[in-house]
Amino acid sequence: MVGVSGRARTRRLLSAAALSLFAENGYDSTTVDQIAAAAGVARRTFFRYFPTKEDAVFPxxxxxxxxxxxxxxxxxxxxxxxxxxxxxxxxxxxxxxxxxxxxxxxxxxxxxxxxxxxxxxxxxxxxxxxxxxxxxxxxxxxxxxxxxxxxxxxxxxxxxxxxxxxxxxxxxxxxxxxxxxxxxxxxxxxxxxxxxxDPRRRMSDRRVVVTVTQAGSGVDEVLDAVRHALN
The missing domain is CATH 1.10.357.10 (Tetracycline Repressor, domain 2)
Incomplete structure (x- = not known):
């Protein structure tokens, strides 16, 4: 009995063979028998994995x-x-x-x-x-x-x-x-x-930081207070 990894490998082989033949011979001209042969499996094996050749493209x-x-x-x-x-x-x-x-x-x-x-x-x-x-x-x-x-x-x-x-x-x-x-x-x-x-939800995720400084504080002092609050 083919194990899970073996089944996955066979699916990939069939899919790869189908894509290769479709590119070489055209989708309409390629048959299930040709795909199975290229993958090295029997025709009935193909149908165990895919109902149609179309399905082999989306494995x-x-x-x-x-x-x-x-x-x-x-x-x-x-x-x-x-x-x-x-x-x-x-x-x-x-x-x-x-x-x-x-x-x-x-x-x-x-x-x-x-x-x-x-x-x-x-x-x-x-x-x-x-x-x-x-x-x-x-x-x-x-x-x-x-x-x-x-x-x-x-x-x-x-x-x-x-x-x-x-x-x-x-x-x-x-x-x-x-x-x-x-x-x-x-x-x-x-x-x-x-x-x-929702924009209101995004706004609620933002933080509002309030700092208090003395009147006449310089820009550097205000920035230092803000940095301190954020940290």
């Missing part, structure tokens, strides 16, 4: 969706829900970055085959739906869960996080999968998070 999203769900479930006490969602979407980029060469080949293929682009849209929508559901169940501390706009804001927030991820991912893939994609994603997510968190 890791099911397991990644589970990882994303686990991140959402492991939220910290008092964390802003959008922060948890931003942390969860990093698992998706981590999946692509783990095999940069394969991810780049997949991206180039998707640009050539409309049917595969449609499948990608459907896959991405699963993450968006998961985030929307989470945000509906975990409203922001600065928002009322009974607000009629709560469903709208949950959906908009989820879409914004996914859009930020996809923007960074496409740019990284167009660049050949080089560079620190995770750092770029973190930067994009900070911008999204800052735009979505």
């Amino acid at each position: 890791d999203h099911d397991s990644t969706l589970v990882k994303v769900s686990l991140v959402l479930e492991a939220e910290g006490d008092g964390e802003e829900p959008i922060t948890v969602v931003c942390r969860a979407i990093r698992e998706v980029l981590r999946m692509y970055a783990a095999e940069a060469e394969v991810s780049v080949a997949r991206y180039r293929l998707l640009r050539q085959v409309p049917a595969l682009r449609e499948r990608e849209i459907a896959v991405v929508s699963r993450y968006e739906r998961l985030f929307t559901k989470y945000l509906l169940a975990h409203p922001s501390a600065s928002a009322s869960p009974d607000s009629p706009d709560a469903p709208l804001m949950a959906e908009v927030s989820a879409a914004a996080v996914v859009a930020a991820h996809n923007h960074v991912l496409r740019r990284w893939l167009r660049g050949g999968g080089t560079g620190d994609a995770m750092a770029q994603l973190d930067h994009a997510l900070r911008a999204v998070r800052d735009g979505l968190v």
Whole structure:
């Protein structure tokens, strides 16, 4: 019986063989038999892993969706829900970055085959739906869960996080999968998070420092008093 690591290895072999043949012969001209032969397995083995040759292009999203769900479930006490969602979407980029060469080949293929682009849209929508559901169940501390706009804001927030991820991912893939994609994603997510968190909540996180100095104090003395208060 093939172990878990063996199954994962076979999935990767089949996916890599499919992408290679699609690039060489074209998506429509490549058959399941050819993919199986290139991976060194029987035709029936292919169907143990993928229902169709189209599915071989997207081998890791099911397991990644589970990882994303686990991140959402492991939220910290008092964390802003959008922060948890931003942390969860990093698992998706981590999946692509783990095999940069394969991810780049997949991206180039998707640009050539409309049917595969449609499948990608459907896959991405699963993450968006998961985030929307989470945000509906975990409203922001600065928002009322009974607000009629709560469903709208949950959906908009989820879409914004996914859009930020996809923007960074496409740019990284167009660049050949080089560079620190995770750092770029973190930067994009900070911008999204800052735009979505209620401004009043952000203001409440700021400190107001009051110092008292004698009349006639010089600028240096005032600055020293402020520094002392801050420390």
